Amino acid sequence: MANLLTPLLQFLLSGLDLALLYLRRCLFQILASAPLPHHVSFILDGNRRYARKYDLPPGDAHQTGFRNLVRILRYCAELGLPCVSIFAFSIDNFRRTPHEIATLMSLFREKLLALRDDIALLNDAGIRIHFIGDISLLDQDIRDLVLHLAEETKGNDRLDLLLCIAYSTRYEMVRGARGACEEVLARARGGGTAGGVTVADVEREMYLTGYPEPDLLVRTSGEWRMSNFVQWQSGGCMLHSPGCLWPELSLRHLVSAVVRFQRGRDYLRDARSKIWFYDRCDFKRS
């Protein structure tokens, strides 16, 4: 009797999985009747709180968080979102305890190695990985993995995944201003007219220049702060803070975020076009 039950149960479960998959595809087809956000950003907040809530060691919480990340990325790929960014590790996080930084770094290392081994499947799924941030702050082996993955997936075009590691907006604003200054000074030394610095000059050296601006920023755990993530690029972006912790973020939260975006899309589009207009005005100052 027990011999029949297990395969029967497995059959029922895989049938259920398949039914859920098709229901999900229907739901996403319905949502796609109206424009979807082009670029969705996630701040993965709440792993440590999840660990405390369910009495898990912090390392386990990050693993659960990572599994949920994979699930949400799958939903985003199925929904057809062209670009997703993840705030994986802030430069500000280098202030955490050495033990926790080491745990996070070894998690990155483990996952990047797994990605490297499964590179063919990444290519089949059409995911192109971009690493955003100052990777010189990372360990050499992680840096090499990062460059290797970016190189191997650069031909894909279904989903652009921006992994923001060692990134923060203030850091990139400083970098942008520094780059613009160096350029102006070089021009002046070379005998040309120095001129002033424009917004475009500052943005040239920023990490997220050249990528689409986020349309929807989802930060879990009900936190309302942007925590030094994309505040420069989010003038026309909807900020959404569901109360659930990151490992608890599920399909219904993603659908709710997309529905909210669709309701505010016209307003955001107007805001974005005004920003575009102001950016194109001349900001040169002598």
Next chain:
Amino acid sequence: MTNILAPPPVQPIPSFRLPWFVRLVLRQCWLMIHLLFSIYQFGSHFLQVVESYIISLGLLQSYQNLQLHNLRHLAIVVDSEEARNTLKVKELLHWVSKIGVNYLTLYDMEGVLKKSLDGDLSNFTSGMTVKLLSFTDGKGGLAKAASFLCSKYQNDELTSYNMKDPKITESEISDALNAVGCGGPDPDLLLVYGPVRCHLGFPAWRIRYTEIIHMGSLKSMKYGAILKALFEFSKKQQNYGS
């Protein structure tokens, strides 16, 4: 690791490839989802309005003595269309100063507030410092600060005949922003009055750890809602990633 990838995700079929009746059915389903969502939002908004009235009538003990020592600097973003309603804005200023806020920054993208509130605000603000900002103080402010630093380095080079690469740090940029008139303290709390929770280009340098709360439309602003926002803010625990 492989469950994201196997089988490869199938994306929605673009609308133009679907027959018209399928598009119609999908659109009806979409409208149904949005209708359900609207009903949920309406209910939630109604409860918030009731709560605001209860709070402003002083019926809730916990709102009697608001602890504002964490709130050194409040910022408010107003949608530019709504900001044209100067009477409402002045009423908001009056409420905020009545609550006891010392330093307020008011922002709207197009600079409507800079034009309409250009004058003496002491009637509404009783000792509260009010600064007015617009979009050009944000990104443009950083460009101005960078220009300022460039001039400074060029002058240093001319006076000392010494070519050195600019070592621009965060604190140098903060000082430069102050020097060009685009500086100011980082707000602890940012209230957004508009249809969508969006900071509309508030100077990025200053909102890295700012709590951002959406207050809804300026037209339907409630005193109790501001009290609630300040109360929620004071309860929150700050964790700056360290």
